[in-house]
Amino acid sequence: MHSTINEDLRAAGHRLTRTRRAVLDVLERTKYPLSASELYQRLQRNKVSIDLVTVYRTLTVLRDIGLVAQIELHQEGQARFEIQHGREHHHHIRCQTCGKIADLLLCPLKKITAFIEKETKFIVNEHTLEFSGLCPKCQ
Amino acid sequence: MHSTINEDLRAAGHRLTRTRRAVLDVLERTKYPLSASELYQRLQRNKVSIDLVTVYRTLTVLRDIGLVAQIELHQEGQARFEIQHGREHHHHIRCQTCGKIADLLLCPLKKITAFIEKETKFIVNEHTLEFSGLCPKCQ
DNA sequence: TCTCTAATTGCAAGTCTATTGCAATTACCA
DNA sequence: TGGTAATTGCAATAGACTTGCAATTAGAGA
Ligand SMILES: [Mn+2]
Ligand SMILES: [Mn+2]
Ligand SMILES: [Zn+2]
Ligand SMILES: [Zn+2]
Numbered sequence: 001m002h003s004t005i006n007e008d009l010r011a012a013g014h015r016l017t018r019t020r021r022a023v024l025d026v027l028e029r030t031k032y033p034l035s036a037s038e039l040y041q042r043l044q045r046n047k048v049s050i051d052l053v054t055v056y057r058t059l060t061v062l063r064d065i066g067l068v069a070q071i072e073l074h075q076e077g078q079a080r081f082e083i084q085h086g087r088e089h090h091h092h093i094r095c096q097t098c099g100k101i102a103d104l105l106l107c108p109l110k111k112i113t114a115f116i117e118k119e120t121k122f123i124v125n126e127h128t129l130e131f132s133g134l135c136p137k138c139q
Numbered sequence: 140m141h142s143t144i145n146e147d148l149r150a151a152g153h154r155l156t157r158t159r160r161a162v163l164d165v166l167e168r169t170k171y172p173l174s175a176s177e178l179y180q181r182l183q184r185n186k187v188s189i190d191l192v193t194v195y196r197t198l199t200v201l202r203d204i205g206l207v208a209q210i211e212l213h214q215e216g217q218a219r220f221e222i223q224h225g226r227e228h229h230h231h232i233r234c235q236t237c238g239k240i241a242d243l244l245l246c247p248l249k250k251i252t253a254f255i256e257k258e259t260k261f262i263v264n265e266h267t268l269e270f271s272g273l274c275p276k277c278q
Numbered sequence: 279t280c281t282c283t284a285a286t287t288g289c290a291a292g293t294c295t296a297t298t299g300c301a302a303t304t305a306c307c308a
Numbered sequence: 309t310g311g312t313a314a315t316t317g318c319a320a321t322a323g324a325c326t327t328g329c330a331a332t333t334a335g336a337g338a
Contacts, residue, residue, distance in 0.1 A: 124272040
């Protein structure tokens with residue numbers, strides 16, 4: 001766990017507690033974004049006893065300071081979270097049959113963002129981009 | 140209201156009822172995607188008495204046969220719906236301050252979709268793309 | 279090390295969006 | 309003009325997420 005994580009938390013008036021360490025730890029070791037309840041289940045399996053409410057609150061803090069990214073996939077009905085810290089901005093693809101989520105280590109939106117700002121006079125701060133379809137196994 | 144709407148419904152074993160007509164009517168006249176409860180409120184204002192549950196069920200039917208598009212904007216916590224029938228596929232931008240939603244009458248993802256299919260071996264069926272930022276008034 | 283305060287946490291309850299069960303109503307076709 | 313399947317309303321339920329509050333804990337400063 002990088003030392004700047006502690007600093008980032010402190011800078012926002014937060015502490016790096018055992019709970020937050022455990023949440024970051026699970027997210028660091030998982031290769032796809034987890035929902036709050038999935039994260040909760042993994043913590044329990046690891047014999048880390050943290051209330052689901054605390055998982056939600058922890059994710060909110062980590063997201064607000066930018067250590068974690070919140071991802072909402074189409075029609076999933078629940079948010080997912082993955083480590084942002086030290087990783088490149090990227091997007092995802094999800095299988096409509098089995099639910100598998102894979103990273104797309106790219107972002108094709110630089111030029112189109114500039115174009116949209118020019119056309120709409122909005123200032124663009126964020127975007128969401130997700131693909132869905134059938135994974136190799138489910139075709 | 141186009142005649143093929145009735146045909147599309149019938150083909151899926153549904154009827155074009157007064158209720159569905161009213162829902163489509165409101166959506167046709169609105170320039171941005173509406174949530175179920177916003178739609179419900181507008182129906183009431185128009186003296187059309189339809190239960191909120193029926194609004195949800197109607198939107199599900201219309202979405203499933205492709206007459207209506209379901210849109211989920213980042214962190215909004217509720218789905219929105221807009222007319223798809225007879226309109227071009229497009230995307231949206233939302234103001235983080237006032238919530239204003241504007242159409243982006245474009246889709247920049249043809250090439251990148253082909254690239255992703257080649258790289259991941261997924262078959263891509265859908266994508267979501269939304270931008271957010273500050274509208275001209277809120278800057 | 280001790281103390282004090284603010285941050286953190288757990289538990290219970292609440293909120294909000296959306297769904298489901300079921301009986302009553304309605305549309306449509308034979 | 310029935311008969312039947314689709315539609316609708318109302319009540320209850322589900323599920324994700326949030327809030328209130330009191331108890332606990334972290335850690336800065338004495
Ligand atoms: Mn990822
Ligand atoms: Mn639109
Ligand atoms: Zn991107
Ligand atoms: Zn598109």
